[in-house]
Amino acid sequence: MNTGQARILMNQTTPKVKRKQNQNQKLHMKKSVLSAIMASMLFITPTLGACGDDGNDAPSQSSGNVVVSVAPEILSSGPESATLELTVTADADWAVKSDADWVSLRPSGGIKNESTIVKVTVQTNSGMEERTAAINIVSGGKAVKTVALTQSFVKKAISTASSFTFGAQESTGTFTVTSNADWTLESSESWLTVSPVKGGKGDTEVTVKAAANDGESTRNATLTLSCGETSSKIEVSQLSDEVVAPEGYSLVWSDEFNEGSVPGKDWVHENWAAGHVNNELQTYTDKEIDGKRTTEIKDGFLNINCFKGKDGKIYSGRINARPSTGWLYGYIEARIMLPSGKGTWPAFWMMPCNVDWGTNPWPKCGEIDIMEEVGADADRVSSSLHTEKYNHTKGTQKTHEMKCAGAEGGFHTYALEWTEDAITTYVDGKVQLKVTKAEMGSDHDSWPFHYAFYPILNLAWGGDWGGYKGVDESALPITMKVDYIRVFQKQ
Template sequence: MLLPLLTILLAACGSDEPEATGSQAGNATISLSDSELSVGYEAQTLPVTVRSSADWSVSSNVDWITVSPSGGLKDRDTEISIKVKENDTHEQRVGTVTIKAGSSSAAVTVTQTPDMYFNVGKASYSIGAKAQTIVIPIESNQSWTASSVSTWLTIDTPAGNGSGSCSISVQENDTPRERTATIEFVTASGARTPVDITQFTDAIDVPDGYALVWNDEFNDESSLTEKWTYEVWDPGTVNNELQRYVAGQYNGYKTAEVHDGILTITARKVGSEVVSARLNSREHWTYGIIEARLNLPSGRGTWPAFWMYPYQPDGNWPYCGEIDIMEEVGTVPDEVSSSIHCASYNHVMQTQKTSARMVDGAEGSFHVYRLEWDENYIVTYVDGVELFRFANDKKGDRNTWPFDYDFKIILNLAWGGDWGGMNGVDESALPVEYHIDYVRVFQKIR
């Protein structure tokens, strides 16, 4: 709001005399309609009327304030336009517009408030069934509170001021179903931000006519050696992939670890190399339902996979067969695919059988990927919706159906390569994490 016209009387520069209170200050008398302006964060233009007993000029000491015209003539009212840019700094800022007439000067102080903001790390979190603590990072320039009506978690940090974090303690989920709680953050400005926390259950839903024959819920780090083995490969071993596969850790950095009921495979830059992990199940099966709940990484260069390969191949690839339950590359975010490879159908010949579709949130949230495999067909699903189907042609030809003997499960996170790196890689994305909640195998009851 403009204040009534006022006269600012200033002593000439360098004068030791006290500020004048009459009608004369130094060489000129300068009158301003406003000497202090407080504005919001939005871009805007503010008018100020200037009158001086001498010709005058005007300037700004900051780049976010511009003024026009650049000056005026004596003894007449002139309106200047003070243009203020949007404040996207998230901090209050102050600038000065100075009017000079001879050795006299007057100033308009402009104070611009910041845009009040509140950002949380993610809008939703998915966690394992074990009791654990979640830390939600917060970026804000105002005070906030956090609350929830759910009784299976405790908000350890119910309030804060500015940036920081909110710590939440979650009880173990020993119920047969997953559950979701909403944390509501409310800021001093009244803005509300909900954050959903979904906790899985370790209760297993066994399909009708099947029995659970093997599973890893990743509740114990020991399962990584008891139920899995590591591949140890140099870069470029297959598919021109760039990563080095190591046995769980490299120079003190873990590439595979279990925490809070989740297996995390991490690809990271260590020195001049990218290291990651590839795990093979010790057990192997012919036919069954093979299922995993996965949260895929993001970043150009990532190539996570959940697939199967013969335990004892009866020939070289692709003759021996391969079943890709889930593959995705970060250069095409959220597009998941399933494929089979064999002598007649494979990507080298560009004859592979495959199907792909976009899955919203495949990168960054958990989804269930399933293979149903028997002597008649191979079918994959994402969250219960069919993705891919391949039927046995019943010709007894291993070139088209080598899927009648034991296969093992493989979980890996590649970096770059023929597919993952088809559009180059972005090492600024590293480290990247591939999360696995469980892997389960069911077979028909005979």
């Protein structure tokens, strides 16, 4: 081999040696990286092994390597609305949440290593017992700290009754006191007593008793229920049976509803199927339905009860006073408490006695509505007259309506003064409707009010007027209460 050839061979082998050296360097680097990974795994393994196999570890102050500091660690609040403070510091970003809807938190979290004040606002505890909530500091999707919050309660007693109205005779009533502490009950008047006069935590049935009212007017008393620093009032009224005749009149008949358990011999019940008149939905009956009566005398009142029977039918009462004889002219008065609820249609009214419906049908025979009201228009009472010439089918009836605050749920007096020449109705002594024969006409079609009429008390459900805005059966059962009905005539 000559010298030139040798130089050529050396030039051809030098690149191969360099490639081999590069490969050795890469292999050494891979081994180094692998060693580093193995070392890291050895370092991490003890940390992973510290976690429970089931993944359900209880939250702790440093769970998941997040260290949290909270002050205070327990919160307590009085019963009133209040805002408390929590100071939170953590070595990771965090959020704060509560498990109670009566607790609100602001802000809703914080950032790593920054002390944050959380405003904890609690609503008033209107309940009867202490209540608790958990406030959780959350990081990485896990609760890492829990603060217990306790809110106390107000000592109080609650009565199931807010008022009573008794008839004039000796009367009793009952109600229940529910309390979370000791309580007392005191009457403002000697004629009204209660038993027991004190009690403790839980439910206690209380009996209230009113002595007979022999006075000339309604009397009132207050029961005061006290518990801790709170108190409430139960208002009690007792009506009088004192009869006050209008000037120039004398009492000729009355029913004070103080005796017996059902209306007496002067009353006649109607027994009609639903839809018999005015498309009303109730069935009128004097029979006992599911152990209940549609009319009953209780605690000095006539109760006309409307309720739904087990058969799905609505039952109620309609009674007529001396329908065969009635009265011609006079001052007729009743004290009545109306029920409430969409669908009610209570009435106090009069129809003529012994009508020949063939020759003298309605409205030719005449009708006097002393008081009507429908629950869809609460506390709006009206009076109307219907005759052949003036009646609601023609829209010509003589009528007037007025607002009577508390007609539903309170006793008010409704009256009619009827003479040969005029008819006037009253609500608590105030004129409601006044018409005269002179303005309506003296013929029978205009003024059929020249023979005896009898009073009617009834409680309808639904129908053309009572149901004109629909009915709400959730209002049932309902009761129309009548304290008395009296008829006066000039002597």
